[in-house]
Every structure is written in C-alpha cells, then in structure tokens.
Amino acid sequence: MTPLRLALVDDEAPARARLRDLLQDIADAMPTEIVCAAASGVEALELLADQAVDVVLTDIHMPRMNGLQLALHLARLSPPPAVIFVTAFDQYAVQAFELSATDYLLKPVRAERLLEALRRCRPGQPPEARQLQALAPGGREHLRCTERGRVLLIPLDEVLYLKAELKYVTVRTRGGEHVLEESLAQLEQEFGPRFVRVHRNCLVALAAVRGYERERGEAGEVDSEARWVLLLQDIDEHIAVSRRQWPQVKSLLKG
Amino acid sequence: MARERESIRQFPETPAAGPEARPGGQRELALAFAAGLLPVLLLWLLLRYLGFDVGGPAALLLAALGLALSLAWVYRRGLTRSPAMAEARLMALTSRIRPHFLFNSLNAVLGTIRSDPRAAETALEEMAELFRALMQDPRHLVPLSDELALCRKYLALERLRLGERVQVQWDVDACPPDALVPPLMLQPLLENAVYHGIEPIDGGGVLIIRIVSAGGMVAMELSNPYEPRHDHAQGNRMAMDNIRERLGLFFGLGASLEHEVRDGRYFVRLVFPYARGGA
Numbered sequence: 001m002t003p004l005r006l007a008l009v010d011d012e013a014p015a016r017a018r019l020r021d022l023l024q025d026i027a028d029a030m031p032t033e034i035v036c037a038a039a040s041g042v043e044a045l046e047l048l049a050d051q052a053v054d055v056v057l058t059d060i061h062m063p064r065m066n067g068l069q070l071a072l073h074l075a076r077l078s079p080p081p082a083v084i085f086v087t088a089f090d091q092y093a094v095q096a097f098e099l100s101a102t103d104y105l106l107k108p109v110r111a112e113r114l115l116e117a118l119r120r121c122r123p124g125q126p127p128e129a130r131q132l133q134a135l136a137p138g139g140r141e142h143l144r145c146t147e148r149g150r151v152l153l154i155p156l157d158e159v160l161y162l163k164a165e166l167k168y169v170t171v172r173t174r175g176g177e178h179v180l181e182e183s184l185a186q187l188e189q190e191f192g193p194r195f196v197r198v199h200r201n202c203l204v205a206l207a208a209v210r211g212y213e214r215e216r217g218e219a220g221e222v223d224s225e226a227r228w229v230l231l232l233q234d235i236d237e238h239i240a241v242s243r244r245q246w247p248q249v250k251s252l253l254k255g
Numbered sequence: 256m257a258r259e260r261e262s263i264r265q266f267p268e269t270p271a272a273g274p275e276a277r278p279g280g281q282r283e284l285a286l287a288f289a290a291g292l293l294p295v296l297l298l299w300l301l302l303r304y305l306g307f308d309v310g311g312p313a314a315l316l317l318a319a320l321g322l323a324l325s326l327a328w329v330y331r332r333g334l335t336r337s338p339a340m341a342e343a344r345l346m347a348l349t350s351r352i353r354p355h356f357l358f359n360s361l362n363a364v365l366g367t368i369r370s371d372p373r374a375a376e377t378a379l380e381e382m383a384e385l386f387r388a389l390m391q392d393p394r395h396l397v398p399l400s401d402e403l404a405l406c407r408k409y410l411a412l413e414r415l416r417l418g419e420r421v422q423v424q425w426d427v428d429a430c431p432p433d434a435l436v437p438p439l440m441l442q443p444l445l446e447n448a449v450y451h452g453i454e455p456i457d458g459g460g461v462l463i464i465r466i467v468s469a470g471g472m473v474a475m476e477l478s479n480p481y482e483p484r485h486d487h488a489q490g491n492r493m494a495m496d497n498i499r500e501r502l503g504l505f506f507g508l509g510a511s512l513e514h515e516v517r518d519g520r521y522f523v524r525l526v527f528p529y530a531r532g533g534a
Contacts, residue, residue, distance in 0.1 A: 011417075012362075012417065012418075014362070015363065021366070088354070088358035088359040108365050
C-alpha cells in the first residue's frame with residue numbers, strides 16, 4: 001500500500017506535533033507520508049504549488065488565510081486533494097461542515113477518528129460547487145496567480161479592475177498588474193456583486209470607483225465622440241465605459 | 256463534578272463582604288438629587304420663560320414632584336444594588352473561559368507531552384490553577400497581586416500554544432499589589448486581546464499591560480495590535496460589558512472601563528478606587 005501523501009496546516013506548532021504523533025501511531029493501519037507542514041493557508045498554497053498531496057488536514061482559524069478559504073483554493077488544484085478540517089471549537093464552521101457533508105475532526109483529535117477520516121476521504125475528486133458554497137458562502141477572498149514559480153495571493157479588496165487580454169486576464173491593484181489563468185466570465189460569475197462590467201473586456205471593483213466624467217475622444221480616432229470614463233481610487237487611470245454598458249453602470253453608481 | 260458546581264452556586268448564610276462595601280455612596284446620593292430635581296427645575300424655568308406665573312401652590316407641587324422623582328431614582332438604584340440582587344448578578348456574571356481556549360490548550364498539551372513532558376506538566380498545573388480561579392466565589396474581592404499571578408499563568412499557556420507570536424510587556428512596578436479587585440477582572444481582557452489582537456495577525460504582536468496608582472485610584476491599561484478587518488466586535492463587547500457590570504457592582508460609580516483605538520492599537524482602560532485588603 002503506497003503511503004497517503006499529506007499536508008498539515010495549523011498555525012500552532014504543538015497542534016502540528018500532535019497530528020504527527022497520531023499519524024505515527026496509526027501508521028500500521030494507515031501508512032502516511034507528511035509531505036509538508038504549513039502555518040497558514042497562504043503558506044500551504046505556496047508549498048503545494050510544486051508538490052501534490054492526497055489529503056490536507058487543516059485548522060480553521062489561522063492568520064493570513066483561514067482553513068475554509070484554503071479549501072476553496074485547494075478545490076481548484078488538479079488533482080484536488082481531499083480536505084479534512086481540524087478545529088477546536090467553532091459552531092459556525094461545524095454547522096457548515098454538516099451542511100456540506102465535509103469531514104472534520106475536533107481537537108483534541110483522537111487516533112481512531114483520524115484513522116476513520118483518512119480511510120473515508122476520496123482524494124482527487126473535486127468537491128461539488130454546493131459543498132464549497134456551504135463552506136464559504138462569501139466565496140474566495142484572494143485571487144491566486146503564479147509569478148516566476150511563486151504563488152501570489154491578491155486580496156480581493158485590493159483589486160481595482162480585471163481586464164481580459166487576448167488569452168488571459170490581468171488584475172490591476174494599486175501596486176501593479178498580475179496575470180490570472182481564469183476567464184473574465186468565470187470571475188464575473190464568482191464575484192458578481194463586487195464588480196461592474198463596464199466594457200466587453202473589463203470588470204471594475206465598485207468600491208474602487210471614485211467618480212465618472214465625460215471625456216472627449218482624441219481627434220483622429222475613428223470614434224471621436226465624447227464618452228464616459230470611470231475615475232478610480234489611488235491610480236490615475238481612466239476606464240472607458242462602453243456605450244452599451246453605460247446605463248447599467250450609471251444606475252449602479254448612483255444607486 | 257455536578258455536585259461541586261452545586262455547592263459553588265449555593266448562597267452562604269452570611270453575605271460576603273463584597274458588593275455592599277463599596278466607596279462612592281455620597282456621590283450617588285448627589286446624583287439622585289440631581290436626577291430628580293433637575294428636570295423639575297428646568298420645567299419651572301420653561302414655564303417662567305413661557306410667561307406662566309408659577310407661584311404659591313404650583314411651586315410647592317413642582318417641588319414635591321422633584322422630591323418624588325429623586326426618591327424613585329434612589330429606590331430603583333437600591334433595588335438593583337440590594338446585596339441579594341447584587342450577589343445574584345455577580346453569580347450570573349461569573350467569568351467563563353472560551354471553549355476555543357480550553358480545547359486548543361488541551362490539544363497543545365497533548366502535542367507537547369512526548370517531546371517535552373516537563374513543559375506539558377507545567378502547562379497542566381497552570382490550567383488547574385486557572386480553572387480553580389474560574390470556579391472560585393465571584394463575590395469576594397481578591398488582591399491585585401493574585402489576579403496578576405493568574406494572568407501570568409494564563410499567558411504562559413498561550414505561549415505554549417502560540418510561541419513567539421505572543422509577546423508581553425509588563426509595566427507594573429508602580430502597581431499596588433494589595434489593591435482589591437473583583438476576581439478575574441484582568442484575565443478575560445487578556446484573553447480578548449490574544450483572541451482578537453494576536454491570533455489573527457501574521458507574526459503576532461505585543462500585549463502591553465500598565466498599572467499605576469494615584470489619588471486613591473488604580474488605573475490599568477491594556478493594549479494590543481489592532482487590525483480593523485479582524486474586528487469581531489460582538490464577542491469583545493460581551494466580555495467588556497460583563498467586566499463593566501461587575502466593576503459597578505463592587506465599586507458603584509467610582510469605577511470605569513473604556514476602550515479606544517489609537518495608532519493601530521486597541522486600548523482598554525480600567526479605573527477603580529484603591530481599596531486595601533484587610534490582611
């Protein structure tokens with residue numbers, strides 16, 4: 001039997017040590033190999049960028065990125081690892097687990113329960129959309145992209161706009177631009193209410209809009225008529241609104 | 256276990272020397288008069304201003320009304336402050352430990368047992384003391400030095416769990432160790448500070464505890480790093496309201512509890528009369 005490859009995610013060192021001890025104790029019944037251990041969701045995603053695991057055992061309350069958010073990102077890996085939550089006490093999370101039929105262990109963890117959960121889990125099968133919805137109704141709080149082999153997590157509230165280029169989507173934040181491997185349509189579906197579509201190829205974060213004005217097109221342009229542009233917080237870029245989208249954009253901004 | 260709890264919940268025949276022995280009574284009397292007479296005085300001034308001639312029997316009537324209001328105030332205050340009521344409130348307000356802390360700490364001890372049995376032993380001893388304090392009679396004031404010793408044990412437990420993430424700076428050289436305080440007055444505030452101000456923050460932070468005494472009062476200030484997006488105001492407010500009410504039951508209007516956010520830190524300030532222990 002090939003050992004199950006695991007990642008342990010918990011911000012408390014003794015909690016990780018406890019899981020290690022227990023995994024050793026049940027090694028005869030369930031051989032496992034701990035591929036990596038991380039202290040937050042972000043660290044876990046960084047470590048899992050270039051090594052695959054079958055199962056992730058994760059705590060819920062952690063700095064930088066909690067366990068529920070981590071699960072949303074893990075579901076997008078291919079193949080997706082199975083996720084087992086380990087929590088001390090969290091009524092809301094436990095409710096969400098029951099609702100989404102997700103397995104969870106309560107701290108202090110017992111060896112038998114751990115063994116049972118590992119036997120039951122199904123690595124490689126992506127969770128259903130409604131499961132994820134029950135776990136984190138608010139959806140992802142970060143966008144994930146890879147730059148020069150490093151995983152970058154962009155907090156959603158730092159995003160100013162998303163723009164579709166030829167084959168990819170660029171994210172504009174105050175700090176710069178990043179490339180995403182997702183389609184604009186998917187992003188719009190996931191984060192709908194936070195963004196407004198201003199153009200066929202552009203979604204602007206509603207919270208980032210500072211105002212709008214009418215701008216004269218440059219002389220010599222084919223379409224030199226005056227057009228509406230959005231002014232954004234923190235950056236000096238004007239985002240053109242297409243004539244087709246303008247009525248909707250205007251009503252959203254005024255509402 | 257059930258029987259033990261029962262015995263703790265029982266009321267002794269003689270009321271504890273706690274809630275009713277508090278300073279600040281005179282101030283309350285003045286406040287009662289102000290509460291009753293001020294509205295009447297204002298009413299009288301308003302009537303005069305509007306051109307009514309308020310004299311003779313009408314003035315007498317107004318004065319009587321004012322006195323009645325004052326008495327009603329005193330009566331209401333007395334009702335909530337009668338020793339039996341105060342005791343019942345104190346029992347109800349008994350500080351409770353967060354389940355989050357309990358189960359995480361037990362898990363941390365289990366995770367330490369094999370690698371460092373001595374550290375695990377110490378941690379269990381500290382937990383025992385913490386729970387003893389939690390189960391003690393909430394109606395007796397305790398010396399501040401006891402409360403501080405308890406807080407240090409609590410923080411040692413958190414350090415086992417969180418390691419270097421929780422840093423503590425004690426500034427208590429000028430603190431009067433014999434000042435009497437309600438039991439578990441500071442510990443829940445520290446627990447709040449760790450839960451809201453240290454755990455969610457990457458890399459943790461420093462808790463600063465300052466205690467000074469001047470002019471017959473003791474002032475405590477506790478601060479922790481603050482990040483607005485980790486603001487779980489509700490749980491925090493519950494703990495604060497609890498402590499504020501307990502302070503009120505022991506010290507009347509002589510005590511206060513305030514909080515503010517300043518320069519990226521969350522401050523809690525406690526002020527109460529410096530009452531010395533009999534011992």
